[in-house]
Amino acid sequence: MLHVGLDLSRQRVDVHVLDYDGARVLVTRAPADADGLCRLAGRDVFAGQPVRAAIESMTGARYVRDVLAGCGWDVLVADAQKVKGLAPLACKTDKIDARVLAELSLRDLVPAIWLPPIDVREDRERARFRLHLVKHRGMLKRRVHATLMTFGIPVSESDLFGLAGRERLAGLLAGLELPEPWAGNVAASLRLIDTLDADIAASERVLRALGASHPYQPRLMSMPGISWVLGYTIGAEIGDISRFASPGKLVGYTGLCPRVYQSGGTDHRGPLTKAGPKYLRWALVEAATHASQHPAYRARYQRTCKRLGRDRGPKVARIEVARDLATAIWYMLTRAEDFAPAGAGSVLAA
Numbered sequence: 025m026l027h028v029g030l031d032l033s034r035q036r037v038d039v040h041v042l043d044y045d046g047a048r049v050l051v052t053r054a055p056a057d058a059d060g061l062c063r064l065a066g067r068d069v070f071a072g073q074p075v076r077a078a079i080e081s082m083t084g085a086r087y088v089r090d091v092l093a094g095c096g097w098d099v100l101v102a103d104a105q106k107v108k109g110l111a112p113l114a115c116k117t118d119k120i121d122a123r124v125l126a127e128l129s130l131r132d133l134v135p136a137i138w139l140p141p142i143d144v145r146e147d148r149e150r151a152r153f154r155l156h157l158v159k160h161r162g163m164l165k166r167r168v169h170a171t172l173m174t175f176g177i178p179v180s181e182s183d184l185f186g187l188a189g190r191e192r193l194a195g196l197l198a199g200l201e202l203p204e205p206w207a208g209n210v211a212a213s214l215r216l217i218d219t220l221d222a223d224i225a226a227s228e229r230v231l232r233a234l235g236a237s238h239p240y241q242p243r244l245m246s247m248p249g250i251s252w253v254l255g256y257t258i259g260a261e262i263g264d265i266s267r268f269a270s271p272g273k274l275v276g277y278t279g280l281c282p283r284v285y286q287s288g289g290t291d292h293r294g295p296l297t298k299a300g301p302k303y304l305r306w307a308l309v310e311a312a313t314h315a316s317q318h319p320a321y322r323a324r325y326q327r328t329c330k331r332l333g334r335d336r337g338p339k340v341a342r343i344e345v346a347r348d349l350a351t352a353i354w355y356m357l358t359r360a361e362d363f364a365p366a367g368a369g370s371v372l373a374a
Contacts, residue, residue: 029126065095249315
């Protein structure tokens with residue numbers, strides 16, 4: 025078997041090939057497009073031999089993996105942070121990175137990540153793109169508010185961009201006669217907000233239709249704080265619940281656990297690891313904001329707020345509730361049960 029390390033950059037892939045004894049067979053580069061990768065896989069050195077390759081997880085790594093897998097290679101996508109931990113380097117170059125990945129493949133030490141199938145990737149992309157649109161719409165709305173504040177216009181409406189708010193805004197802008205470039209910027213922002221509203225509505229119609237047939241959606245929506253949007257997002261980001269052997273594994277995947285620094289008698293807890301998909305973290309914290317008022321979580325939420333004070337307490341308490349929601353989700357999806365904290369006792373409410 026040949027072991028190949030691949031280091032991907034914008035326009036090329038650095039390649040380092042070792043044989044089963046660890047001897048160097050080939051060091052080269054290849055274009056990072058389909059033709060270049062197929063030409064690489066078709067070289068004589070790979071003819072008639074099984075090939076296992078490793079590439080660090082980054083944008084474009086899954087495309088490289090898919091193309092080379094279609095050429096008959098066994099390609100592992102490695103966790104970049106864990107690779108750094110396994111092989112810390114004093115000198116880092118693309119060639120050295122490729123060699124390190126080849127060595128890890130030779131020693132069967134590649135920290136491979138789970139690659140979701142195409143249907144899960146599609147679900148994730150739909151949910152993530154909706155969040156992307158919502159983020160940009162929020163930025164535009166805040167810019168309009170900032171412009172109004174710049175010229176001393178008080179805004180009393182809770183939603184300046186709803187029906188009543190738009191009428192009020194049109195009256196303000198007509199009477200104020202904003203100078204350029206502020207007037208043009210506000211007009212352009214309002215046009216973009218209208219466009220984004222239509223795109224977000226179309227995206228949500230698709231998510232609703234697909235969520236109706238998603239196996240996790242009914243279970244997740246039985247939980248406090250989880251609507252159909254959050255349910256679809258959480259289900260897509262989790263993928264297959266069976267890949268998590270315990271609730272602790274799922275909680276660790278969310279990145280909502282603190283870093284641990286322990287040595288001898290010292291045990292220090294640092295900031296959150298923020299490992300795993302950021303969209304899953306966002307969805308759980310968003311759900312925790314509403315679930316904190318549910319009887320299953322209210323008491324703990326209030327205790328943490330009281331213990332840590334008004335400033336820090338609510339932030340930490342929301343993270344605690346989010347971790348509890350992740351634990352409950354594991355039990356619910358693993359057992360195929362709806363949310364029932366009274367029947368599950370302290371397990372689901374923990």
